[in-house]
Amino acid sequence: DVKVTQSSRYLVKRTGEKVFLECVQDMDHENMFWYRQDPGLGLRLIYFSYDVKMKEKGDIPEGYSVSREKKERFSLILESASTNQTSMYLCASSRDRVNQPQHFGDGTRLSIL
Amino acid sequence: QQQVKQSPQSLIVQKGGISIINCAYENTAFDYFPWYQQFPGKGPALLIAIRPDVSEKKEGRFTISFNKSAKQFSLHIMDSQPGDSATYFCAASRSGTASKLTFGTGTRLQVTL
Numbered sequence: 448d449v450k451v452t453q454s455s456r457y458l459v460k461r462t463g464e465k466v467f468l469e470c471v472q473d474m475d476h477e478n479m480f481w482y483r484q485d486p487g488l489g490l491r492l493i494y495f496s497y498d499v500k501m502k503e504k505g506d507i508p509e510g511y512s513v514s515r516e517k518k519e520r521f522s523l524i525l526e527s528a529s530t531n532q533t534s535m536y537l538c539a540s541s542r543d544r545v546n547q548p549q550h551f552g553d554g555t556r557l558s559i560l
Numbered sequence: 561q562q563q564v565k566q567s568p569q570s571l572i573v574q575k576g577g578i579s580i581i582n583c584a585y586e587n588t589a590f591d592y593f594p595w596y597q598q599f600p601g602k603g604p605a606l607l608i609a610i611r612p613d614v615s616e617k618k619e620g621r622f623t624i625s626f627n628k629s630a631k632q633f634s635l636h637i638m639d640s641q642p643g644d645s646a647t648y649f650c651a652a653s654r655s656g657t658a659s660k661l662t663f664g665t666g667t668r669l670q671v672t673l
Binding site for chain 1 (some may be wrong): 566663
């Protein structure tokens, strides 16, 4: 079974802090994704990566960056956290073949105070 | 710009009834339409998916109906059960985009006894 593990279920940080969200997958998937989930807005793609050290902006990249130094690990970085980044963050991975399902972690609920 | 519109936002169905969730898309280049199911505290998981070369796909009690000319697709849950209570997301992607999905805003389904 594919497992996508997000390092924290809950995280509380202060405005202006640099925040790191970590995600690890154990199925040797090429693609990895970061989404944020907000009520009434669904899942919105922040960044994705199709290979080590490669990254592409999603629909809402502003205020975020990512790092993928190893194939199994994809990190989301909030450079200077703001209250409007309080949200549920979901990581996903998939094989790099046409129409492959994305496998999601259980999310990190991040609160910025 | 919301490329996949989903309705209704919430739905209450009696046990044994039919649950219907609708989605409409704008980008005619989309060629893969999955539905994801999310239980509280969990990440979304792939439920069923369809490609536009067929008009219907059925897996157990779950059916996707697809109308290419109207750019609409829907999820039907027959004989709805309390265990089906979850949030459902439709999504769309096009080939060659590293499985990048555009999600609808979600429908919270509650199946009552």
